Amino acid sequence: MIEHFNETALIKTLKIDAKALGIPISAAEAFINETLKSVKKQLKSKNIITNHDLERMVAKELKKYNADLAYVYKNRDKII
Amino acid sequence: MSLKAISGIFGYFYHYASGKYSARKVSDLSIFFIIGAETLPAVIFVILNFIFSSFTFTNLDPTSNLFLLPLAGLLFALAIAFFFFYFQKSKGTKLFIPRSTATTFMTNAQKIKFRSDAFILGFTAGLPELIFTLPLYFIVLTKISESFILPSICAPILLFFILLTISPLFYLYAYFRQGNNLANFARLRAKNKTFFRFFVSSLYLSLAILLIIFEVSL
Numbered sequence: 493m494i495e496h497f498n499e500t501a502l503i504k505t506l507k508i509d510a511k512a513l514g515i516p517i518s519a520a521e522a523f524i525n526e527t528l529k530s531v532k533k534q535l536k537s538k539n540i541i542t543n544h545d546l547e548r549m550v551a552k553e554l555k556k557y558n559a560d561l562a563y564v565y566k567n568r569d570k571i572i
Numbered sequence: 573m574s575l576k577a578i579s580g581i582f583g584y585f586y587h588y589a590s591g592k593y594s595a596r597k598v599s600d601l602s603i604f605f606i607i608g609a610e611t612l613p614a615v616i617f618v619i620l621n622f623i624f625s626s627f628t629f630t631n632l633d634p635t636s637n638l639f640l641l642p643l644a645g646l647l648f649a650l651a652i653a654f655f656f657f658y659f660q661k662s663k664g665t666k667l668f669i670p671r672s673t674a675t676t677f678m679t680n681a682q683k684i685k686f687r688s689d690a691f692i693l694g695f696t697a698g699l700p701e702l703i704f705t706l707p708l709y710f711i712v713l714t715k716i717s718e719s720f721i722l723p724s725i726c727a728p729i730l731l732f733f734i735l736l737t738i739s740p741l742f743y744l745y746a747y748f749r750q751g752n753n754l755a756n757f758a759r760l761r762a763k764n765k766t767f768f769r770f771f772v773s774s775l776y777l778s779l780a781i782l783l784i785i786f787e788v789s790l
Contacts, residue, residue: 570664
């Protein structure tokens, strides 16, 4: 199923995760924005990408700023 | 009875509730989740007790070999099934439950808003693992029914057992309240996955052997 990349939903999810992890909201917003900037740069050369690859890309960029947030984002569907 | 599903769902629910609501509301919802989780064993005991009582009219004794031998066999089978099939063969701690069911639980855990939602989620969280936990309820009721325990003491014993089965959730609640997060919890689960498989499988095996040695009359 092909869907458009929903940046707003992704930012909302990451902000909820960040708040739950105790990351200050301003810091979380800063590195979520930086993460999405890097991801969008990498996506410029691609028209279509799988969900799995997108998650991997976002998690890899997020890991540079906060390991816990990256771990929760990457493994949220592997807990149960 | 709580194995990994209910604690995973609780961790998931606590994480998303902490991200959306105040600490007070999260505590409130957590308490109702735990109450819901405790209600399931109570309901199961009532249903099993009703089934046991109906056996007395048919002269079938739930403590006879007719029930105990298949139960022992089932425990052996569960020991093997738990070791090989409880966790999926992938990274993380994905369980045997169908992905659609797991996704439903995860989606519902993210959307919890009211106490009733938390109660229902807690109540239903133990259902996927009934295949592994139902024989244990049966054994507890069998032991109580064959022992000469006064009816007035049965209820506190059952209440104690129910609290014991849900005690991991109390510990988990305290664990999150101390400042730990879902990432730490998930890493701990993944790290202890193999130990958990060995531990629970050997518990089932020991239970089956004890049942045969002490309960089955040859």
